[in-house]
Amino acid sequence: MFTKGSKVYGITRMKCPRCHEGDLFESKNAYDFKNMAKMHEECPVCKQSFSPEPNFYYGAMYVSYAYSVALFVAVYVISAVFLDLGIWATISLLAGVLLVLSPYLFRLSRSTYIHIFVKYDKNALG
16 A cells, blocks of 8 residues: 555654665564564665664654544544443443553654654665
């Protein structure tokens, strides 16, 4: 659906923003809690730095907040409007969904944040 070279491709597959070949994270499994936050220092393929400056990923917290709000709104609309659940069932569902998706949202927000600042270069490999 999304092809190599598009922002959505790089963000969702958590690939290097410059070449879309190398992985951002050392472990492909977001639920490997021991290695969940471990990122490569640079792209193993094109050598793009994944830490352009100290504390670069603090800005990813704002991206994570935006994703969490969007997720909350979607889950609320589905549970309260379409499923007609009560308030406590809706709150429980919201908390459960956020708890289950937190590791993935953490990685997705970091991937999104670095893709905002580093552009794709189709000639990065050559």
